[in-house]
Amino acid sequence: MVKVLxxxxxxxxxxxxxxxxxxxxxxxxxxxxxxxxxxxxxxxxNPHSLLVISTWQSMENWLAWKENKERRANEAKLEQFLETPTEYDEFIFGTYPSKK
Incomplete structure (x- = not known):
């Protein structure tokens, strides 16, 4: 399981x-x-500071969504209302997997 902040x-x-x-x-x-x-x-x-916590079954699922065309288009619209660029932190449950 993956949590994305x-x-x-x-x-x-x-x-x-x-x-x-x-x-x-x-x-x-x-x-x-x-x-x-x-x-x-x-x-x-600070009510101008938001945190979204997104939970996914796998890192592959999250990365597919992160690169989704519709999501990226929506994210581009969102960026115009932000003081700073969006920050992403990705966390996995359990031990760190070996990279392929």
Whole structure:
């Protein structure tokens, strides 16, 4: 299983635009192979800081979704409302697998 932490810092006054795009992204992700769940969290100290936690069955499933054309197009729209580029951290459960 894989958990992906996606960090975004949105521009002031753009929350409605960002959440609209994130909801669209999540709806599409739910139909992707290997998708388990997704959560969106807003920082208590800084409401402009968002964390999306996305859970996948495998790294291959996540990477296929990350490179999906529709996702990438939506991500490009999202980037215009962000203070900084999106950051991704990918975590696997268990021991570290050997790379092929």
């Amino acid at each position: 996606i960090k975004r810092h949105i521009n002031e006054g753009k929350a409605k635009d960002v959440f609209g795009l994130l909801n669209k992204q999540r709806a599409i992700a739910m139909n992707q192979r290997g998708h388990i769940k997704g959560e969106t969290l807003m920082s208590y100290q």
